[in-house]
Amino acid sequence: METTPLFWVGFNAFVLALLLLDLLVFNRKAHVVRMREALGWSAFWILLSLGFNYLVYRWMGQQAALEFLTGYLIEKSLSVDNLFVFLLIFSYFKVPQQYQHKILFWGIIGALVLRAVFILAGAALLAKFHFLLYVLGAFLVYTGVKMATSGGEPEIDPDNNPVVKFLSRHLPITNRLHEGKFFVRQNGTLFATPLLVVLVMVETTDVVFAADSIPAILAISRDTFIVYTSNVFALLGLRALYFALEGLMRLFHYLHYGLSLILVFIGGKLLVADIAHIPMGISLGVVGLILGGSIGLSLLFPKREQTPLPTEES
Numbered sequence: 001m002e003t004t005p006l007f008w009v010g011f012n013a014f015v016l017a018l019l020l021l022d023l024l025v026f027n028r029k030a031h032v033v034r035m036r037e038a039l040g041w042s043a044f045w046i047l048l049s050l051g052f053n054y055l056v057y058r059w060m061g062q063q064a065a066l067e068f069l070t071g072y073l074i075e076k077s078l079s080v081d082n083l084f085v086f087l088l089i090f091s092y093f094k095v096p097q098q099y100q101h102k103i104l105f106w107g108i109i110g111a112l113v114l115r116a117v118f119i120l121a122g123a124a125l126l127a128k129f130h131f132l133l134y135v136l137g138a139f140l141v142y143t144g145v146k147m148a149t150s151g152g153e154p155e156i157d158p159d160n161n162p163v164v165k166f167l168s169r170h171l172p173i174t175n176r177l178h179e180g181k182f183f184v185r186q187n188g189t190l191f192a193t194p195l196l197v198v199l200v201m202v203e204t205t206d207v208v209f210a211a212d213s214i215p216a217i218l219a220i221s222r223d224t225f226i227v228y229t230s231n232v233f234a235l236l237g238l239r240a241l242y243f244a245l246e247g248l249m250r251l252f253h254y255l256h257y258g259l260s261l262i263l264v265f266i267g268g269k270l271l272v273a274d275i276a277h278i279p280m281g282i283s284l285g286v287v288g289l290i291l292g293g294s295i296g297l298s299l300l301f302p303k304r305e306q307t308p309l310p311t312e313e314s
Contacts, residue, residue, distance in 0.1 A: 007225060011229060011232075018236065019105075022105065034243075035243070037243075038240050038242075038244035041239075041240035041244075042237060042240040042241055042244045044240075045233070045236055046237060048233070048236075049072055049234075049236075049237070052068075052233060053065055053068050053072070056068045060226075064221075064223065064226055066280040066281060066284055067221035067226050067230075068221075068226050068229065068230050069230075070220050070280065070283055070284045071217040071220050071221060071226065071227060071230035071231070072234055073284075073288065074213070074266075074287060075213050075217060075230060075231055075235075076234045076241075077255070077258075077259055077291055078213045078216065078259055079209075079213075079234060079235075080252065080255060082205070082206060082238070083238070083241065085205050086104070086242060087242075089198060089201050089202060090103075090198070093194060093198050093201075095195070096177070098180070099177065099180045099195060100242075100243075101239060101243075102180055103195060103198055103199050103202060104202070104238065104239040105239060107202040107203055107206065108235050108236070108238055108239065110203045110206075111203070111210070111235055112232060112235060114206070114207060115214060115228075115231050115235070116228060118210055118214045119214060119218070119224055119227050119228050120224060122214060122215070123218060123227065127222070133270050133273065136215050136218065136219060136267075136270055137219070137266075137267045137268065137269070137270030137271040137273075138267065138271065140215055140216060140263045140264070140267030140270065141263070141264050141267035142267075143263050144259075144260040144261065144262070144265075145260065145264065146260075147259060148256075148257055148260035163200050163203075163204045164201060167192065167197065167200055168197075171190075171192045172189065172192070173191065173192045173193070173196075173197060174186075174192070174193050174194070175194070176194075177193055177194060177195060178193050180195065181193055181195070182195055182199065183196065213231075214231075216262075216263060216266055217231060219266045219267070219269065219270050220266065220280075220283070252294070252298045253298055253303040254294040254295070254297040254298040254301075255294045255295060255298060257294060258290045258293065258294025259294075262286075262290050262291070265283075265287075265290070266283075269283065
């Protein structure tokens with residue numbers, strides 16, 4: 001069953017209603033998100049995603065439902081790297097916990113718009129130029145190998161971020177948070193607050209990560225509606241997942257290698273697509289097995305904290 005404009009309008013209206021409900025009702029006031037609240041919202045977004053997956057199955061069939069679930073799992077797992085970088089950004093700028101939810105909310109709004117553009121453009125290019133499938137496959141394999149050999153320790157460098165540098169040159173920035181506002185007016189002059197700088201860092205970081213995640217999901221499905229909706233549901237639950245896993249993200253040290261293996265697998269699948277067809281059910285099983293195995297290994301073999309070398313006095 002092909003998607004119609006009504007599908008797109010209805011889905012985006014539904015997402016907009018959820019975001020307005022989140023912003024204007026449940027999180028109208030800045031507050032510290034506790035573990036219990038984060039786990040509750042995480043469960044809500046996951047169940048909502050699975051419910052939509054069932055609707056996809058009913059409307060579009062088993063193949064589309066498997067593609068959605070596989071894309072959702074890949075995007076959700078790749079977002080763990082985003083979460084770790086968000087943690088580093090918030091720590092670097094010393095953002096109070098009660099303002100982190102607001103930054104993530106607007107960061108995800110921007111990410112939804114940017115990723116929609118990337119998905120539509122990428123799908124159009126792949127439909128017109130078949131050879132780009134091989135380029136995409138090679139890129140995913142390269143990215144997976146690079147991720148595995150990078151050591152899994154992302155770095156942030158706000159001073160050399162071109163967007164942040166542009167912002168600093170063209171807009172005066174205060175050194176106070178001003179109760180969580182992005183802009184304040186002082187003596188008739190409009191100033192940006194440090195929270196706007198943090199938001200810009202979050203947005204530009206997501207663009208970098210989208211360069212990995214969008215090609216990975218386009219390799220799973222060529223249906224723009226499936227790619228877009230699986231991305232949206234993964235992003236909608238990103239805030240709650242951040243606060244739920246904030247203290248646990250460092251424990252999953254083998255997940256980084258699992259994600260790299262998934263990218264290599266998907267890239268390889270594209271490279272041999274014209275020779276051998278790998279059913280979507282098998283792809284979903286492989287992705288699930290790699291994710292479960294990397295998380296299980298992380299829990300079975302926790303990362304040892306480095307201890308300082310003994311000195312001569314000791």
